[in-house]
Amino acid sequence: MLAGLEYDKRKRSELLGNAVDSSKTPSSDPEDSELGVEGGRKRATINDIARLAGVSKKTVSRVINQSPFVRDETRERIEAVIAEWGYAPDPQARGLAFRRSFLIGMVYDNPNPQYVVNMQLGLLDGLRGSGFELVVHPCNRASPTFLNDIRAFVERQKLFGVVLPPSVSEDESVARLLSEIGCAYIRIASVELDKPEHMIVGRDRLGGEVMGRHLVDLGHTRIGFVTGLPNFRSSHERLGGFEDALRKAGLALDPDYVAQGAYTFESGVAAGEALLARTPRPTAIFCANDEMAAGALQAARRAGLNVPEDVTIVGFDDFQIAQSVWPPLTTIHIPTREVGRLAAEKLIGKETRDARDPAPTAPYLVLRESSAPPPKS
Amino acid sequence: MLAGLEYDKRKRSELLGNAVDSSKTPSSDPEDSELGVEGGRKRATINDIARLAGVSKKTVSRVINQSPFVRDETRERIEAVIAEWGYAPDPQARGLAFRRSFLIGMVYDNPNPQYVVNMQLGLLDGLRGSGFELVVHPCNRASPTFLNDIRAFVERQKLFGVVLPPSVSEDESVARLLSEIGCAYIRIASVELDKPEHMIVGRDRLGGEVMGRHLVDLGHTRIGFVTGLPNFRSSHERLGGFEDALRKAGLALDPDYVAQGAYTFESGVAAGEALLARTPRPTAIFCANDEMAAGALQAARRAGLNVPEDVTIVGFDDFQIAQSVWPPLTTIHIPTREVGRLAAEKLIGKETRDARDPAPTAPYLVLRESSAPPPKS
DNA sequence: CTGAAAGCGCTTACAG
DNA sequence: CTGAAAGCGCTTACAG
Numbered sequence: 001m002l003a004g005l006e007y008d009k010r011k012r013s014e015l016l017g018n019a020v021d022s023s024k025t026p027s028s029d030p031e032d033s034e035l036g037v038e039g040g041r042k043r044a045t046i047n048d049i050a051r052l053a054g055v056s057k058k059t060v061s062r063v064i065n066q067s068p069f070v071r072d073e074t075r076e077r078i079e080a081v082i083a084e085w086g087y088a089p090d091p092q093a094r095g096l097a098f099r100r101s102f103l104i105g106m107v108y109d110n111p112n113p114q115y116v117v118n119m120q121l122g123l124l125d126g127l128r129g130s131g132f133e134l135v136v137h138p139c140n141r142a143s144p145t146f147l148n149d150i151r152a153f154v155e156r157q158k159l160f161g162v163v164l165p166p167s168v169s170e171d172e173s174v175a176r177l178l179s180e181i182g183c184a185y186i187r188i189a190s191v192e193l194d195k196p197e198h199m200i201v202g203r204d205r206l207g208g209e210v211m212g213r214h215l216v217d218l219g220h221t222r223i224g225f226v227t228g229l230p231n232f233r234s235s236h237e238r239l240g241g242f243e244d245a246l247r248k249a250g251l252a253l254d255p256d257y258v259a260q261g262a263y264t265f266e267s268g269v270a271a272g273e274a275l276l277a278r279t280p281r282p283t284a285i286f287c288a289n290d291e292m293a294a295g296a297l298q299a300a301r302r303a304g305l306n307v308p309e310d311v312t313i314v315g316f317d318d319f320q321i322a323q324s325v326w327p328p329l330t331t332i333h334i335p336t337r338e339v340g341r342l343a344a345e346k347l348i349g350k351e352t353r354d355a356r357d358p359a360p361t362a363p364y365l366v367l368r369e370s371s372a373p374p375p376k377s
Numbered sequence: 378m379l380a381g382l383e384y385d386k387r388k389r390s391e392l393l394g395n396a397v398d399s400s401k402t403p404s405s406d407p408e409d410s411e412l413g414v415e416g417g418r419k420r421a422t423i424n425d426i427a428r429l430a431g432v433s434k435k436t437v438s439r440v441i442n443q444s445p446f447v448r449d450e451t452r453e454r455i456e457a458v459i460a461e462w463g464y465a466p467d468p469q470a471r472g473l474a475f476r477r478s479f480l481i482g483m484v485y486d487n488p489n490p491q492y493v494v495n496m497q498l499g500l501l502d503g504l505r506g507s508g509f510e511l512v513v514h515p516c517n518r519a520s521p522t523f524l525n526d527i528r529a530f531v532e533r534q535k536l537f538g539v540v541l542p543p544s545v546s547e548d549e550s551v552a553r554l555l556s557e558i559g560c561a562y563i564r565i566a567s568v569e570l571d572k573p574e575h576m577i578v579g580r581d582r583l584g585g586e587v588m589g590r591h592l593v594d595l596g597h598t599r600i601g602f603v604t605g606l607p608n609f610r611s612s613h614e615r616l617g618g619f620e621d622a623l624r625k626a627g628l629a630l631d632p633d634y635v636a637q638g639a640y641t642f643e644s645g646v647a648a649g650e651a652l653l654a655r656t657p658r659p660t661a662i663f664c665a666n667d668e669m670a671a672g673a674l675q676a677a678r679r680a681g682l683n684v685p686e687d688v689t690i691v692g693f694d695d696f697q698i699a700q701s702v703w704p705p706l707t708t709i710h711i712p713t714r715e716v717g718r719l720a721a722e723k724l725i726g727k728e729t730r731d732a733r734d735p736a737p738t739a740p741y742l743v744l745r746e747s748s749a750p751p752p753k754s
Numbered sequence: 755c756t757g758a759a760a761g762c763g764c765t766t767a768c769a770g
Numbered sequence: 771c772t773g774a775a776a777g778c779g780c781t782t783a784c785a786g
Contacts, residue, residue, distance in 0.1 A: 043532065069772085091534065093473050093765090098766095116494050117494060135480075135510045295701070324698055360743075470762090473763085474782075475781065737762085
């Protein structure tokens with residue numbers, strides 16, 4: 001079952017002890033003798049702190065858990081001992097007693113590495129100093145064991161909670177499962193799919209509108225749109241925001257100028273080729289993410305078109321690729337990392353102390369070289 | 378200390394019980410009454426399995442830990458009960474008794490999202506079915522608390538082991554620290570920095586040589602090289618392999634045609650500009666990763682040069698960006714995910730059963746459109 | 755080959 | 771405001 005942990009390999013030779021500081025002086029208690037086969041001094045436990053502070057372990061426990069029912073004087077004495085010995089409670093023991101671990105799961109199926117890494121960094125930002133750790137768990141909605149896998153993961157690890165980025169976040173059966181087994185969760189999505197306490201809502205629609213306005217302001221009227229995967233709400237929201245901008249400018253979206261993409265580079269090439277073949281040709285193409293915009297850029301090149309002189313091509317996300325292609329892409333910046341931080345803070349209840357229900361900062365336009373006014377033909 | 382876990386919020390209302398199957402029939406034992414406030418039936422424990430199989434919990438423990446000292450008949454009976462009830466031991470309780478958790482840490486500082494995500498996927502591949510989980514832990518070698526952070530992380534979580542990708546893997550003080558505190562570790566690097574049992578050695582040097590041979594075979598003799606960050610061994614190994622290829626072809630590396638990069642797109646632009654300004658101009662530029670090759674591509678375009686007609690530009694890694702730029706980059710494919718799997722398997726001792734000390738598959742050339750014979754001038 | 759007792763380091767439930 | 775007892779679900783150390 002667990003490799004490397006076979007019974008006969010587990011002969012332990014460490015000696016027990018309570019000492020924890022770095023001096024080599026053995027205490028007078030014979031149990032304290034410390035050789036530390038593995039070179040380390042034993043960490044202090046709640047019992048050590050209790051003894052040293054002259055209180056019961058229960059009282060130390062109260063201090064750890066910020067119980068109000070401790071006299072200030074007692075608390076200060078205990079906190080001093082804790083600080084002096086660098087004591088930190090053992091999350092495993094605490095978890096066992098709490099019947100809940102101090103692990104946060106990130107259950108995701110997003111295919112974009114940059115999104116995944118930024119989201120992780122954001123979650124870690126939110127968890128920093130809290131004592132929680134982040135366990136990553138990719139999943140596959142198409143797998144027949146999809147829900148069972150998640151259930152086994154959550155139950156076995158007794159996860160404190162999980163964060164769900166798109167598109168798993170948009171799967172109702174996952175949210176239902178988590179509710180059933182009593183696991184806290186936060187869904188990250190571009191629309192309010194659940195009760196507010198379970199949601200961090202991204203502002204994809206606004207981002208789509210900002211980009212739409214940019215294109216309209218440049219003078220474009222015949223604009224193509226490349227959608228993302230249909231099972232990502234963000235794709236619909238970005239398109240919806242774009243339509244909002246068109247509508248406000250008195251323009252309408254021509255369905256013939258909407259091409260289906262899949263958020264991948266290759267799908268951007270194909271959709272770009274298709275749109276550039278329309279007659280009349282669009283003067284601008286708005287792709288629902290940068291990856292597809294990079295693909296559309298390539299389609300334009302193959303068609304012998306210069307960007308932005310002949311056609312404007314813009315993306316969404318502001319990931320690295322937007323800067324690495326030529327010309328660099330005008331795009332919409334999305335605060336992925338910040339969204340992650342907010343999700344983690346909300347999950348562990350940190351946000352209640354700071355601000356109530358903070359929304360991520362608004363997406364904004366990043367102007368680069370791939371957008372320009374339409375060619376005067 | 379731990380947000381959301383204040384003393385007075387922890388009033389628990391669940392009832393205890395031992396039932397675990399899905400039938401609602403309460404057992405005759407009054408303690409078994411089960412309402413499951415959180416909707417869930419209680420999971421079976423080792424005590425339930427022991428009772429059901431008519432043995433002591435110690436014997437169940439032996440089965441779980443694959444002790445040879447269990448009669449076959451007893452073992453089978455217990456395994457049947459385990460399977461019937463879907464029992465899985467609680468990793469927290471097990472960890473507490475073992476004085477070691479079932480968590481594997483990935484401690485990394487690699488800046489490339491694609492590398493990080495692929496490495497994570499590989500580690501997860503190796504951990505699958507083992508009961509171990511992956512905890513991610515980015516770090517910063519420049520931080521004054523760098524080592525203390527790692528120590529606190531490893532000790533607090535009682536990590537079973539950690540995997541170190543470059544460049545943390547190349548930090549001797551980290552390896553020393555891990556040895557001292559008795560934490561198992563695997564270093565992933567392009568040279569054997571440590572005892573074999575602590576190493577997965579990538580074949581960057583071979584990759585560099587393969588690419589060098591490709592360029593030589595195309596007829597290039599005046600080749601520029603853009604290095605990666607100097608504190609990444611891979612950078613030196615890739616250059617070393619390139620030199621090997623040159624030497625074997627009777628060519629020598631001209632130091633004037635080596636430019637310092639930093640593995641980033643921007644550094645590729647700068648190094649590309651510098652090299653393209655040399656007289657005579659190199660007919661090919663080998664960048665130590667794809668990101669910099671994308672940058673060099675941009676430098677070439679700005680200099681009014683066509684790739685590959687005027688100058689060949691090639692990369693290393695075969696990440697997505699190699700396919701997303703124009704022209705798509707000839708590059709060297711590195712089995713990042715496989716390396717991750719091997720590292721995880723080695724760490725948890727899985728590899729001893731499969732193959733002894735497997736090496737990652739060799740890097741190979743991926744031929745795309747950015748390389749061609751030198752221009753006939 | 756198997757088991758009863760003690761313990762891992764915490765918290766809960768209950769007294770005072 | 772504080773503490774002694776019991777328990778979380780496992781394993782170790784020791785008997786038999």
